Amino acid sequence: SQTIHQWPATLVQPVGSPLSLECTVEGTSNPNLYWYRQAAGRGLQLLFYSVGIGQISSEVPQNLSASRPQDRQFILSSKKLLLSDSGFYLCAWSSRRNTEAFFGQGTRLTVV
């Protein structure tokens, strides 16, 4: 069966520090991969999605970047965090044929 792992669950980082959130998927090949951000009490904002290794599409201009070094690995990064980067970050995957998405448990990022 397919599983998705996202870590860490919580993270507190100072302003200006770098960020690296990792997401891996098991049990499937060639997944579409997504990074979403959810502000408190709000909906999900699509940040990045990827249809293959090295293929990243960005939905909104921001202080973040994403990379897909392997088929089932998706990394969200920042060189210098801003206060406004605080939020709940969710990684998700879907198959190419069925767009039902499966989510990780999320990372609560607090920038202080």
Added chain:
Amino acid sequence: SQQGEEDPQALSIQEGENATMNCSYKTSINNLQWYRQNSGRGLVHLILIRSNEREKHSGRLRVTLDTSKKSSSLLITASRAADTASYFCATDVLSGAGSYQLTFGKGTKLSVIP
């Protein structure tokens, strides 16, 4: 940008009552999905309805889709306290890369009072 918009933003009902949440979207879709999110957790897929379907059932869930009005509704019958969560609709939009990407609404926060 947000594709789906749920209505109401918050809903509070007594256990045993039915809960109805609505979703409106803007562009043509391939399918529409509903997800549930418990506080501070990831989203869990509930049901998917394709653009050529009008109604779909899954247990106590009933979803309708009206593509002419670009709207959908999620009905939870005989609600339970455990149904307390946020519910999101999501639509798939064909991206420039030729794949479908999911865009979510802001959600309806449902509280079921025992």
